[in-house]
């Protein structure tokens with residue numbers, strides 16, 4: 001059995017980002033940019049008013065001005081003004097030829113088509129967005145490695161970019177093993193348990209912006225599981241199996257993996273919950289055999305699967321590990337790292353009730369996992385431990 005840190009290191013050593021690909025900007029949000037982007041145009045592309053008002057030559061601002069027409073946003077007609085002339089203008093509209101300044105409509109008086117300014121603080125160039133003031137044609141608009149959040153995507157759209165090179169998100173298969181599983185909503189017959197692992201895993205994976213997630217059930221049968229796993233490997237970058245990874249007579253994940261040509265990187269980690277965790281690799285594809293207990297599944301997801309999903313898409317691991325003071329004494333035997341579902345507030349971490357790995361009620365309330373290191377047995381109130389803050 002290997003330690004938690006050895007397991008994390010092995011996964012990291014075997015995980016590589018997927019090959020970059022071109023995506024339409026509409027589908028690119030949540031990805032990491034895989035190539036620098038340069039601006040093709042000056043933006044704004046023309047001198048643009050930032051207010052509703054009147055366009056003028058600044059030198060004429062103390063004279064009475066004659067209004068000769070209107071420039072509205074989207075107009076394709078360019079008016080031209082002579083000394084002591086003005087045009088009505090609206091936010092986003094091009095300035096008429098010759099104008100260099102815009103006065104807000106609240107700061108003039110108007111009689112017919114005669115305009116007098118009442119804006120003693122007006123400066124030359126006021127209320128005008130200059131050509132290229134957002135970005136100049138040829139300038140570096142965004143660097144490789146930038147996370148494409150809503151503002152980044154909006155900025156790129158605003159400078160006319162349609163497609164971008166990104167590191168893609170992985171396609172993920174979830175394979176459920178277990179004859180005993182029943183769908184929520186159906187009646188629970190003797191011996192059955194409600195299937196919950198696909199729900200928690202799908203929700204967690206969707207949180208990462210990953211949309212291609214396929215869930216398949218594979219019974220407790222070696223042939224069926226082997227077929228399902230083989231076909232999942234063809235279409236997906238990451239395969240998550242739940243259950244069937246321990247030592248029972250119906251635990252076929254290891255055997256099916258071998259039959260599918262998966263290289264075992266490790267099986268079993270010195271931890272609780274999730275001791276029988278399996279990790280394997282085929283070509284660049286990652287295979288995680290998650291111990292079936294619902295709490296073990298999620299614990300292994302946050303500790304091992306999530307960092308790998310991030311790395312595959314070239315993202316930084318956003319899961320934060322920080323120090324916290326324990327609010328209660330705890331004991332455990334030496335030999336396994338324990339992960340406790342906990343509640344963290346103001347620098348202090350409280351282990352919750354219901355820590356057994358078949359239960360999710362405490363996980364549902366937890367905002368952190370408290371790490372109790374492998375060899376230590378006794379923990380006192382006030383001891384400083386490491387915790388992982390769970391993503392929302």
Ligand SMILES: Nc1nc2c(c(=O)[nH]1)N[C@H]1C(S)=C(S)[C@@H](COP(=O)(O)OP(=O)(O)OC[C@H]3O[C@@H](n4cnc5c(N)ncnc54)[C@H](O)[C@@H]3O)O[C@H]1N2
Pocket residue numbers: 176177178180181193194195196197198242243244245246247248251273274275276290291292293294296357358
């Ligand atoms: N003799 C031993 N028995 C067990 C050991 C051991 O070392 N020696 N390890 C225990 C530990 S620790 C764990 S964790 C489990 C893991 O076993 P498996 O990965 O083979 O999982 P299963 O036996 O298939 O299922 C375990 C448990 O989880 C329930 N389950 C499974 N899938 C789902 C699902 N999709 N939704 C909800 N619940 C699910 C299943 O009904 C079982 O109750 O092995 C111990 N045994």
Ligand code: MOO
Pocket residue numbers: 271272273274275276291293296357358
């Ligand atoms: O390690 Mo198991 O995950 O105790 O239930």
